[in-house]
Amino acid sequence: MKEIHSNHIIIEPNFNTEPPKPIPITLILALPRPKMLRRILRNVSMLGVKNIYLINTYKVEKAFWNSKLLKDNYYEKYLLQGLSQSKDTIVPTLHLKNRFKPFAEDELPEIIKGTIALAAHPGDFEPYPQGISDDITLAIGPEGGFTKYEIEKLNEAGFKSVHCGSRILRTETAVVALISQHKSFLG
Numbered sequence: 258m259k260e261i262h263s264n265h266i267i268i269e270p271n272f273n274t275e276p277p278k279p280i281p282i283t284l285i286l287a288l289p290r291p292k293m294l295r296r297i298l299r300n301v302s303m304l305g306v307k308n309i310y311l312i313n314t315y316k317v318e319k320a321f322w323n324s325k326l327l328k329d330n331y332y333e334k335y336l337l338q339g340l341s342q343s344k345d346t347i348v349p350t351l352h353l354k355n356r357f358k359p360f361a362e363d364e365l366p367e368i369i370k371g372t373i374a375l376a377a378h379p380g381d382f383e384p385y386p387q388g389i390s391d392d393i394t395l396a397i398g399p400e401g402g403f404t405k406y407e408i409e410k411l412n413e414a415g416f417k418s419v420h421c422g423s424r425i426l427r428t429e430t431a432v433v434a435l436i437s438q439h440k441s442f443l444g
Contacts, residue, residue, distance in 0.1 A: 276346045280305035280441050281392040283368060287314040287399035288355075289428050291324040295335045297429050302339025302349055304436050310368075313355045314407055316399040322355050357407065365414040369394045376416040377435055378402050385419045390440040397431055 260267040284301055288294070288311045301309060313322070326332050336349055354360040372392040377385060379402050396403075396411055403411070408418055421431055 274344075277305060277343060278441065279307045279347065280436065280439055282306050282436055282439060283308040283310070283372065283392075283394045284432070284436075285310045285312055285365075285368075285394065285396040286428070286432065287312055287397065287403070288317045288321050289399065290318070290321060291326045293427075293429050294321075294324075294326060294332070297432055298332055298335040298351075299339040299342075300429070300433050301436065302336040302345070303343045304339075304433070305343070305345065306436065307347060307349045308352075309349055310352045310354055310360075312360055313357050314399055315357075315404045316401050327353060358410065361407075361410040361414050365411070365416075369415050374411075374414070374416040376403070376408060376411045376418050377421050377431060378408055378418050379420055379425055380418065382418040382420045385421045385435055385438060387438045388440045389438070393439065395435060397428060397435070400428055 259269040284306050286297070286309065289297060294311075298309075311327075326335075332351060333348065336351070340346065340348065354364070372394040373386075373389060374394045374396075375385065376396040376398075378398060394416075396416060398407070412418060421435055426434065
């Protein structure tokens with residue numbers, strides 16, 4: 258505080274502390290239902306993810322794309338809540354991609370350059386690697402997972418399919434569980 262008066266206080270903020278380091282993960286997420294998306298945006302922002310792509314897949318309800326949450330940057334409210342919890346000041350970038358095939362064929366190869374690209378999907382795949390310290394591009398599908406066609410397109414773009422255990426997880430749980438495996442998160 259700088260000055261205290263009878264009817265007001267003058268404060269002088271101190272901006273000499275750096276925000277926490279971002280986690281080197283780009284998240285590609287099949288658009289979940291709006292209620293779940295709010296929780297996911299808070300969590301990934303809190304965890305330090307700075308680049309998020311919301312994509313359309315076969316199992317994404319078309320009505321989700323008309324949600325108020327995606328209009329007029331209303332989603333920023335939830336990103337900011339996560340930032341304030343974690344004492345961060347760098348707002349993540351959110352990209353909306355409502356056409357899967359053009360995104361997978363035209364944009365994904367460039368997005369994943371220089372990263373380990375992993376597509377989390379239930380099935381007979383290798384387990385999600387733990388303690389990676391490299392940059393990751395992580396794709397997580399909708400409830401019920403990606404379709405066979407979508408997994409094939411992700412693999413063609415350079416993704417390796419991995420599973421996250423014997424249990425089928427809700428999207429919001431899978432996001433936190435997988436991000437928290439990154440070595441920079443573990444300290």
